[in-house]
Amino acid sequence: MNTFRPVCWFCGETYEIEPIYTCRRCKGTLDIQYDYKQVFSQAYFQPLASAAGNEIGRFRELLPVWPNQRMITLGEGGTPLIRTNNLFNTGNNQSLFLKLESVNPTLAFKDRPLAVAMTAAVQFGLNEVVCASTGNTGVAAAAYAARAGLRCAIYVPEGTPEEKRSAMEQYGAVLHTVKGHYSDAYRVAEEMAAARQAFNLTSTYMNPYAVEGNKTVAYELAFQLGKVPDWIIVPIGAGPLLSGIYKGFKEMKLAGFTDKLPRMAGVQAEGCAPIVRAFRDEEIDVQPWSDPAQTIASGIADPLITYPADGTRTLSVIRESEGIALAIADEELIRYRRLLAEREGVLAELSSVTAVAAAAQMQQTGLLEQSATIISIVTGHGLKDMSAAINHTKGSV
Numbered sequence: 424m425n426t427f428r429p430v431c432w433f434c435g436e437t438y439e440i441e442p443i444y445t446c447r448r449c450k451g452t453l454d455i456q457y458d459y460k461q462v463f464s465q466a467y468f469q470p471l472a473s474a475a476g477n478e479i480g481r482f483r484e485l486l487p488v489w490p491n492q493r494m495i496t497l498g499e500g501g502t503p504l505i506r507t508n509n510l511f512n513t514g515n516n517q518s519l520f521l522k523l524e525s526v527n528p529t530l531a532f533k534d535r536p537l538a539v540a541m542t543a544a545v546q547f548g549l550n551e552v553v554c555a556s557t558g559n560t561g562v563a564a565a566a567y568a569a570r571a572g573l574r575c576a577i578y579v580p581e582g583t584p585e586e587k588r589s590a591m592e593q594y595g596a597v598l599h600t601v602k603g604h605y606s607d608a609y610r611v612a613e614e615m616a617a618a619r620q621a622f623n624l625t626s627t628y629m630n631p632y633a634v635e636g637n638k639t640v641a642y643e644l645a646f647q648l649g650k651v652p653d654w655i656i657v658p659i660g661a662g663p664l665l666s667g668i669y670k671g672f673k674e675m676k677l678a679g680f681t682d683k684l685p686r687m688a689g690v691q692a693e694g695c696a697p698i699v700r701a702f703r704d705e706e707i708d709v710q711p712w713s714d715p716a717q718t719i720a721s722g723i724a725d726p727l728i729t730y731p732a733d734g735t736r737t738l739s740v741i742r743e744s745e746g747i748a749l750a751i752a753d754e755e756l757i758r759y760r761r762l763l764a765e766r767e768g769v770l771a772e773l774s775s776v777t778a779v780a781a782a783a784q785m786q787q788t789g790l791l792e793q794s795a796t797i798i799s800i801v802t803g804h805g806l807k808d809m810s811a812a813i814n815h816t817k818g819s820v
């Protein structure tokens with residue numbers, strides 16, 4: 424029996440389980456809702472906390488996967504949580520942990536949403552997938568499509584790192600470079616998916632099935648720490664990772680596994696920060712970032728042009744959690760990438776370094792409580808955009 428269905432995030436209209444991306448009534452993005460009474464009737468999380476195996480498939484009752492559906496997996500999830508020793512001032516008894524999503528099968532967290540979305544594509548009997556990507560979604564889509572035996576077409580903006588482009592091609596995907604920024608690629612992918620009846624895996628809130636994969640970060644964090652952290656700092660493009668993590672904790676609370684929720688900090692690069700701008704200006708609605716995106720953090724450079732409501736959704740989650748949104752300058756990213764590698768042995772993608780630089784900034788500005796436990800999500804591996812660092816050092820970026 425199916426215990427889930429798509430529901431409009433904005434107006435609450437409910438839908439059948441089908442390849443659907445927006446509400447037919449209000450055009451809003453969708454969310455998956457579950458019959459929690461049924462799922463949680465067997466004290467759901469407790470046995471999983473000590474269960475063997477790391478794959479996200481162990482949480483399948485809380486993923487939009489039919490009971491008999493084989494999951495498409497490359498062993499994603501079960502990533503390390505390590506405590507920093509030398510990077511963070513531990514004066515106030517605060518501790519900073521890093522969740523190393525950089526060691527997933529394609530070296531970024533996107534493997535979680537893509538494993539779920541590719542399983543959904545197979546479930547729907549589709550044989551082609553399409554996505555727009557700043558890089559990591561495309562690499563994960565290409566890998567999981569190869570695993571599932573589906574055709575895959577990817578639309579990336581100019582300036583996507585060579586490492587990611589060439590990985591997509593190695594996995595056998597068809598790669599198209601779109602003139603302009605990420606939002607231009609988003610539009611072309613949307614048109615192509617409709618024209619070809621392909622499943623659209625673009626990792627904004629476009630695909631409600633994909634977003635659910637991000638919840639598994641929350642379940643793992645709670646088990647690994649043995650408690651709910653005070654703050655979770657997340658690099659955000661449109662923000663489904665941040666929202667997914669928060670939703671995961673809310674489910675654990677609903678199940679009676681915890682009674683606390685974390686505060687969420689969303690981090691963008693100063694050169695493309697539509698959500699941060701709206702937070703600072705105390706706006707409810709996020710506006711698109713109309714200046715050209717100017718940052719070396721290509722993985723999170725999403726100007727949200729034509730879909731600013733995605734940013735509004737993320738901002739509302741940040742506010743609900745009593746969190747904050749902040750932006751980091753490129754020079755700080757270069758500096759912290761080096762510090763993180765030198766002092767902790769962790770090489771992170773520039774987009775991911777935002778979460779570490781933000782932790783330091785939040786500490787320095789007194790935002791963190793005494794004895795707070797803080798998690799920075801290291802969303803991607805430094806090897807995925809090494810050329811950006813090399814070019815920057817040479818002065819060509």
Ligand SMILES: *Cc1c(COP(=O)(O)O)cnc(C)c1O
Binds near residue numbers: 559
């Ligand atoms: C996609 C991505 C993000 C942003 O995640 P969203 O869920 O799109 O907001 C952050 N860091 C890296 C490395 C990414 O690839």
Ligand SMILES: [Zn+2]
Binds near residue numbers: 432434446448451
């Ligand atoms: Zn609606």
